[in-house]
Amino acid sequence: MGAANKTIRMMRRAALPALALIIVGNFAGYAIAGPNGLLxxxxxxxxxxxxxxxxxxxxxxxxxxxxxxxxxxxxxxxxxxxxxxxxxxxxxxxxxxxxxxxx
Known part of the structure; x- marks a missing residue:
């Protein structure tokens, strides 16, 4: 159980930065290729x-x-x-x- 707990804790710690990275990537994608973007x-x-x-x-x-x-x-x-x-x-x-x- 120790290895499973360690994996779950690591996933919880990485979830928030991963979510933030997805959100920032989404905004960056729209800023470049969106209907009002650079392209x-x-x-x-x-x-x-x-x-x-x-x-x-x-x-x-x-x-x-x-x-x-x-x-x-x-x-x-x-x-x-x-x-x-x-x-x-x-x-x-x-x-x-x-x-x-x-x-």
Missing amino acids: AWGGYHRDFLDRKKELVDLEQQRAVLKHRSQLLDPRRADPDMADELVRRDLGLVRPDEVVVPLN
Whole structure:
């Protein structure tokens, strides 16, 4: 019985450090390979660059739309732009006419 008791005591003394090692290893694994870990940073950086490009494209589209809306301001509308929109939307373009879109 002495050897069995000695083994049980040794296992009890090693259980707490082993449990702590398992918990720390689990946290370290998530810190490296988890969804927000070190390995995911490359994906975040690529996503950031993609969103930055998308933002530049959207800002360009916004500038074009802002310019078109300024051309259609009722107080000082551009006559050519208004004529083009009215004729196109109402179907008043004759078959022999050529409409050159501004876009």
